[in-house]
Structures are given as structure tokens and as C-alpha cells.
Amino acid sequence: MVLCGDININYLSDNDKKKKLDLLLASYNLVSTVNFPTRSQNGSATAIDNIFIDASLQSNYVIYPLLNGLSDHDAQLIILSEVKTHTKNGRVKGKKMIRKIELAMIQDFEYKLSLETWDSVFGSNDINLMYNSFLSSFLRIFYSSFPLKVLSTRTNSNLWITPGISNSCKHKRDLYLIYRSSNDEAFKRYYRQYCKILKNVIREAKKKHYSRQISKSSNKIRTIWNITKSVTGKFAKVNSVQELKVDGRITKNRQYIADFLNSFFISVAENNINKSLETNNKPLDYLWQAFDHPFPxxxxxxxTSTEIFKIIKSLTTKK
Known part of the structure; x- marks a missing residue:
């Protein structure tokens, strides 16, 4: 486990808040790793951003500041050695296994537990056999309700970043180090102008990259929507029914909701047909009800054809 964030406690000085936090995190075997300034402003330097790791499992690590030039807080980059990620069938390159836990899955888990009789647990007098039987039944239900899923890692979507832009961003970070401690107004104007030019270059690079994607696509509308979603970060949300009102009562039982909806949609067409047959109204009857007086x-x-030709010539195309 890795815990990181802006904890707002200066780790460059000894204080009561630091000692209390260290004692609390030590109970979870977590220790701080940042021992250098993470925020510099007006000549003062503090380390209020930190990364805490389990040193007993990850004793071999390297951490150093990452100057991004985006704020007065510097980022921290930690490199953990010998980190092993195992899956059910071994290690999978570019993928990882996750166990998703959602409200619907929790309700399914509780429902399956309520159906378990636990006869194999209470039918034995051996405490070890009882525990093993309980654990086996519990894990069987747990794994069925919360199955493992393969999650593919994201590919690099910033294909518009050219080597030139990358070098310019690196140079901007170097300039930022001088800018935040300099009182030279001429240099500060130069830095702001450099940032403005770099911003325009990045905007133009993005525009060309997305234009190439759209021009090469066979389905341009879908490509435009995908680009819009990736830029704004707004993707389609999956909405699931959490509760349903059935016969005047609200139920959250997922199985009961599924059975009720299946039964409703299977019989809805037949019910509508039966209702329409009962009325036995002709389509023209509805028209006479809506219009009870003759049409004008x-x-x-x-x-003449000359008049029509003049009307067509008077119409202008939209520019």
C-alpha cells in the first residue's frame, strides 16, 4: 500500500503533529519517504507533501523531486524496485486483475449468504474442520459475487506530444526554477512570454493531431465524439436500477427486480394487444374525434414557368 498527498505537516522540522502522524501510520507499518523540500515560496522551504510506504516490503526505493512548473508545490517521483504483480494465470503484460465491488454486487453477496445453510459447518465438532468449511463456503460465495476482471492499462493518448514540445516543456521547468526565486522583471516577462508561446504551440499540435484522426476515420461523427469525450473526460455513465416500486412497495432485491422486469417486458406486448382488441375502434374513429368540422x-x-424560374433565381445559397 502506498499513501500519498498534501498532508500539510512539515516533515523538515520536528513538531507534535509530525510525531502523532508517524505514530499513527507506524501502526499500519507505514513510514515517510520524502526528506527534501516540496514547496518553496518567498525564500521559505517546507515538505508538506509526502509519500508513505511499507518499508518492510519495499525497502529498496528511490525518490526525488519532479519539478513541473505548474504550481509552488513540486511533484515527487518514487521508484519502487522488485514490485511484482501476480494474476490468476501469472503475470500479464499491460494488464492487471481487479475485483470490482459495487452496490449491486454487495446485495447479491448478501442474498447468497442468506441462502447458505452452513450445515457442513455446524455438522462437525472439530474446530479446524468447522473453520475450513466456513472459509470455503464464504470464499466460494465471495468469488462468485465479486469475480476477477482483466483491466487493460491505458495506452498513451497524448500522441500530439512531439520531441520538440517535450524539450520545450523540460526547458520551461528549468526556467521556472529560476523564475520563482528571481526578482528580475525582464526575466519574468521572458518566462511569461515563453509560457504563452508554448501554450499556443501545444494548442496547434493538438489541433493538427485531432484533424488527422478525423480525416483518416471512416466514421467521422463517431471519431469527433470520441475525441470530445477524451478531451473533456466526460464518458458515458452506466446507470443501474438500485430500487423499484412494485405493487406499492419499494424493493431493493436485485433478483426480484430482474424477475419482475423480465415478466413485465415479456407480457407487455400481449397485454397491449388485448386492450386494443377490447376497444375495437377503427383508425378513422380517432381522426373524427380530433376534427369535428370539415377541413377548409x-x-x-x-x-407560369417564368414566375417559378424568377423565384428560384432569387434564392441565394448559404455561405
Whole structure:
């Protein structure tokens, strides 16, 4: 486990808050790793951003500041050695296994537990056999309600970043180190102008990259929507029914809701047909109900081909 964030406690000085936090995290075998300033402003330096790890499992690590030039807080980069990620069938390159836990799955887990009789647990007098039987039944239900899923890691979506932009961003970070401690107004103007130019270059690079994607796509509308979603970070949300009102009562039982909806949609067509047969109304009857008076007569006026030609010529195309 890795715990990180802006904890707002300066680890460059000894204070009561630091000691209390260290004692609390030590109970979880977590220790701090940052021993250098993470925030510099007006000549003062503090280490209020930190990363805590389990040193007993990850004793071999390297950590150093990552100057991003985005704020007065510097980022921290920690490299953990010998980190092993195992899956059910061994290690999978570019993928990892996760066990998703959602409200619907929790309700399914509780429902299956309520159906378990535990006869194999209470039918024995051996405490070890009882425990093993309980654990086996519990894990069987747990694994069925919360199955492992393969999660593919994200590919690099910032394909618009060219080597030139990467070098310019690196140079901007170097300039930022001088900028935040400099009182030279001329240099500060130069830094702000450099940031403005770099921002325009990045915007133009993105525009060209997305234009190439759209022009090469066979389905341009879908590509435009995918680009819009990736840029805004707004993806389609999956909404699931958490509760349903059935016969005047609200139920949260997922199995009962599924059975009720299946039964409803299977019989809805037949019920509608039966209702329509009961009325036995002709389609024209509905039209007579809506219009109880005759329609006004349509009067045509004569027009020559010359008049029609002039009307067409007067129409202008949209620019």
C-alpha cells in the first residue's frame, strides 16, 4: 500500500503533529519517504507533501523531486524496485486483475449468504474442520459475487506530444526554477512570454493531431465524439436500477427486480394487444374525434414557368 498527498505537516522540522502522524501510520507499518523540500515560496522551504510506504516490503526505493512548473508545490517521483504483480494465470503484460465491488454486487453477496445453510459447518465438532468449511463456503460465495476482471492499462493518448514540445516543456521547468526565486522583471516577462508561446504551440499540435484522426476515420461523427469525450473526460455513465416500486412497495432485491422486469417486458406486448382488441375502434374513429368540422378547401392559383424560374433565381445559397 502506498499513501500519498498534501498532508500539510512539515516533515523538515520536528513538531507534535509530525510525531502523532508517524505514530499513527507506524501502526499500519507505514513510514515517510520524502526528506527534501516540496514547496518553496518567498525564500521559505517546507515538505508538506509526502509519500508513505511499507518499508518492510519495499525497502529498496528511490525518490526525488519532479519539478513541473505548474504550481509552488513540486511533484515527487518514487521508484519502487522488485514490485511484482501476480494474476490468476501469472503475470500479464499491460494488464492487471481487479475485483470490482459495487452496490449491486454487495446485495447479491448478501442474498447468497442468506441462502447458505452452513450445515457442513455446524455438522462437525472439530474446530479446524468447522473453520475450513466456513472459509470455503464464504470464499466460494465471495468469488462468485465479486469475480476477477482483466483491466487493460491505458495506452498513451497524448500522441500530439512531439520531441520538440517535450524539450520545450523540460526547458520551461528549468526556467521556472529560476523564475520563482528571481526578482528580475525582464526575466519574468521572458518566462511569461515563453509560457504563452508554448501554450499556443501545444494548442496547434493538438489541433493538427485531432484533424488527422478525423480525416483518416471512416466514421467521422463517431471519431469527433470520441475525441470530445477524451478531451473533456466526460464518458458515458452506466446507470443501474438500485430500487423499484412494485405493487406499492419499494424493493431493493436485485433478483426480484430482474424477475419482475423480465415478466413485465415479456407480457407487455400481449397485454397491449388485448386492450386494443377490447376497444375495437377503427383508425378513422380517432381522426373524427380530433376534427369535428370539415377541413377548409385548398385554393390553387395559376403560375407560369417564368414566375417559378424568377423565384428560384432569387434564392441565394448559404455561405
Amino acid at each position: 378547401s385548398i385554393k390553387y392559383q395559376a403560375a
